[in-house]
Amino acid sequence: MNITKILSLYPKYFFDNLYELFSINDYKYLVVANITMFAGYQIRVMALAWIVLDLTQSETSMGLINSISGIGVIVMSLFGGAFSDRFERWKLLWMTKLSVAIISIITGILLSMNIINENTVWILIPLSLIIGIIFGIHNPSSQTFVVDVVGKEKLVQAVSFNTSASTIAQIVAPSLGGLLIWLGYDISFYFISSLYILGALMIISVKTRSKKKNHKVKNKNIFIEIKTGIIYSLKNPIIRPLLIISITAIFGGMYQPVIPVKIKNDLGLEELHYGYTLAASGVGALFGSIILFTLGSRVRNLYVLIISFIGFDIGVIIFGFAPNFLISILSSFMMGTGFACWMVTVPVMLQQYASDEMRGRVVSLYYMTILTYQLGWFFGGYILEKTSIEFSVLFSSLSSILIAIITIISSKELRKL
Numbered sequence: 001m002n003i004t005k006i007l008s009l010y011p012k013y014f015f016d017n018l019y020e021l022f023s024i025n026d027y028k029y030l031v032v033a034n035i036t037m038f039a040g041y042q043i044r045v046m047a048l049a050w051i052v053l054d055l056t057q058s059e060t061s062m063g064l065i066n067s068i069s070g071i072g073v074i075v076m077s078l079f080g081g082a083f084s085d086r087f088e089r090w091k092l093l094w095m096t097k098l099s100v101a102i103i104s105i106i107t108g109i110l111l112s113m114n115i116i117n118e119n120t121v122w123i124l125i126p127l128s129l130i131i132g133i134i135f136g137i138h139n140p141s142s143q144t145f146v147v148d149v150v151g152k153e154k155l156v157q158a159v160s161f162n163t164s165a166s167t168i169a170q171i172v173a174p175s176l177g178g179l180l181i182w183l184g185y186d187i188s189f190y191f192i193s194s195l196y197i198l199g200a201l202m203i204i205s206v207k208t209r210s211k212k213k214n215h216k217v218k219n220k221n222i223f224i225e226i227k228t229g230i231i232y233s234l235k236n237p238i239i240r241p242l243l244i245i246s247i248t249a250i251f252g253g254m255y256q257p258v259i260p261v262k263i264k265n266d267l268g269l270e271e272l273h274y275g276y277t278l279a280a281s282g283v284g285a286l287f288g289s290i291i292l293f294t295l296g297s298r299v300r301n302l303y304v305l306i307i308s309f310i311g312f313d314i315g316v317i318i319f320g321f322a323p324n325f326l327i328s329i330l331s332s333f334m335m336g337t338g339f340a341c342w343m344v345t346v347p348v349m350l351q352q353y354a355s356d357e358m359r360g361r362v363v364s365l366y367y368m369t370i371l372t373y374q375l376g377w378f379f380g381g382y383i384l385e386k387t388s389i390e391f392s393v394l395f396s397s398l399s400s401i402l403i404a405i406i407t408i409i410s411s412k413e414l415r416k417l
Contacts, residue, residue: 020154020157021150021154021157021158021161024149024150024154025207026149026206026207026208027149027150027158029202029203029205029206030145030146030149030162030202030203030206031161031162031165032198032199032202033093033097033199033200033202033203034142034162034165034199035165035168036195036196036198036199036202037097037142037195037196037199038173039172039173039176039195040100040104040192040195040196040199042173042177042278043173043176043177043180043188043191043192043195044104044131044188044189044192045066045256046173046177046178046181046188046274046275046278047177047180047181047185047188047189047192048062048065048066048124048128049062049066049256049257049259049260050181050260050271050274051111051116051121051124051181051185052065052066052121052124053260053261053264055117055118055121056118056121058385059257059261059381059382059384059385060378060381060382060385061121061381062257062260062377062381063256063257063377063378063379063380063381063382063384064125064377064378064381065121065124065125065128066128066256066257066374066377066378067253067374067375067376067377067378067379068125068128068129068132068374069128069129069131069132069135069374070132070253070371070372070373070374070375070377071129071132071374071375072128072129072130072131072132072133072134072135072136073132073133073135073136073139073367073368073371073374074132074136074367074368074371074372074374074375075132075133075136076132076133076135076136076137077136077139077140077364077365077367077368077371078226078229078230078361078364078365078368079136079137079222079226079364080136080137080138080139080140080141080360080364080367081140081226081229081360081361081362081363081364081365081367082222082225082226082229082360082361082364083137083140083141083360084140084141084144084359084360084361084363084364085225085229085357085358085359085360085361086222086225086360088209088210089141089144089145089148089210090145090203090206090208090209090210092137092138092141093138093141093142093145093200093203094200094201094203094204095200096134096135096137096138096141097138097196097197097199097200097203098196098197098200099134100131100134100135100138100196101192101193101194101196101197101200102193103127103130103131103134104189104190104192104193104196105189105190105193106127107124107127107189108186108187108188108189108190108193109186110123111184111185111186111189112186132374136367139363139364139367140360140361140363140364140367141360143347143351143363143366144351144359144360144363145208145210146158146159146162147351147359148208148209148210149206149208155348155351155352157293159344159347159348161289161293168282168286172279172282173278173279173282176275177275177278178271178272178273178274178275178276179272179275181271182271182272225361226361228358228361229358229360229361229362229364229365230361230365232355232358232361232362233354233358233361233362233365236353236354237411237413238349238353238413238414238417239350239353239354239362240411241407241408241410241411241413241414242346242349242350242366242414243350243365243366243369244403244407245305245346245403245404245407245408246346246366246369246370247369247372247403248309248399248400248403248404249369249370249371249372249373249376250372250373250375250376250379251376251395251396251397251399251400252312252316252373252376252396252400253372253373253374253375253376253377253379253380254376254377254379254380254383254392254395254396255316255319255320255376255380255392255393255396255397256373256376256377256380257377257380257381257384257392258319258320258380258384258389258392258393259274259277259278259319260274261384261389262319262320262322262328262389263277263328266389267322267324267325267328269325273325276329277325277328277329277332278332280329280330280332280333280336281332281333281335281336281339282336283333283336284311284332284333284334284335284336284337284338284339284340285336285337285339285340285343286336286340287333287336287337287340288311288336288337288338288339288340288341288344289340289343289344292304292340292341292344292345300417301345301349301417302408302414302415302416302417304341304344304345305341305342305345305346305404305408306408307338307341308338308339308340308341308342308345309338309342309400309401309404310338311334311335311337311338311339311341312334312335312338312339312342312400313338313397313398313400313401314334314397315331315332315333315334315335315337315338316331316335316393316396316397317393317394317397318330318331318334319331319332319335319393320389320390320392320393320394321390321393346366346370347363347366349417350362350363350366351363376396380392380396383395
């Protein structure tokens with residue numbers, strides 16, 4: 001189908017897909033739960049970055065504390081994937097969301113009592129680690145439960161719409177997050193906890209349950225299950241290169257410490273401008289995800305993957321060299337578009353080409369690689385402190401593009417998609 005015909009049928013595709021998805025009642029609850037999760041995550045990352053930078057004046061400390069949760073996710077993701085294939089995903093989801101809410105409340109109380117200050121900022125490290133461990137259990141079930149609710153045939157549209165809904169939160173949350181930080185660091189975390197409680201209630205409202213688990217599988221050694229999932233993924237000619245490409249997330253994470261430093265120290269702006277910059281990324285992500293939701297599988301996955309790297313990495317470079325707030329906003333929009341293409345295409349492809357009994361473990365490996373993004377916070381903060389904004393963005397973006405090019409050229413199966 002040529003591009004002219006696709007564009008002429010664009011409205012029809014959009015409304016047909018929308019009707020099909022929302023005829024599934026449980027999907028509505030999933031969308032709301034996803035919005036609250038993403039908004040909570042966004043505000044938490046913002047608050048932690050600003051609090052640590054304000055209390056310590058250290059980019060390295062800021063990067064370290066924001067990367068700690070990523071370590072927890074990476075350590076627990078393989079177990080989370082095995083749990084997803086073994087236990088009821090519905091129960092895992094609402095229990096983990098409530099757990100994150102409790103940790104957020106504890107953080108808010110510690111800030112209210114001034115127990116966390118410039119001398120005790122290290123307290124945020126174990127709290128972040130615990131949240132990372134919880135998310136390591138949560139994330140594989142979060143992805144695979146979508147298939148349980150809508151089925152594989154509607155997966156592209158479901159994930160695309162989820163991303164669109166999440167990016168609405170990404171647009172609103174940074175501006176709201178900037179306001180909350182201004183009102184009080186503790187208030188930010190109380191608000192985050194309320195979002196996760198709402199998300200847990202939405203999951204509890206879902207009537208769909210995972211398929212009955214095989215009792216023989218439940219009785220297997222979990223380490224053997226993890227090993228089986230790793231071998232399966234590494235031998236699969238499509239899953240393997242997708243996981244290799246996902247490792248470039250660490251370079252995307254290395255750019256993150258640049259944002260508050262660029263806004264606060266380079267451009268001399270305030271918390272609200274930090275929020276507006278992240279909101280612009282959300283607008284870009286919303287734009288990209290709506291396009292993908294409408295077109296579905298009518299565009300080759302390889303093209304979308306290439307666009308994601310061009311949009312995000314070139315946008316990072318432009319942001320690093322931006323001479324004013326307007327250019328930083330436009331480049332942030334560009335990054336958001338690339339990010340949306342990535343976050344829809346890669347996990348959808350992994351689930352489409354993974355067998356049902358391996359889905360949870362394949363997705364857990366994806367989260368292990370994609371959440372090296374969190375580790376990028378630490379390395380990015382260190383490089384930023386030792387060099388400059390310009391060097392940081394060039395190093396991270398060019399490294400990411402190089403790995404993607406080598407992987408795509410090396411994989412004949414990936415180039416066919």
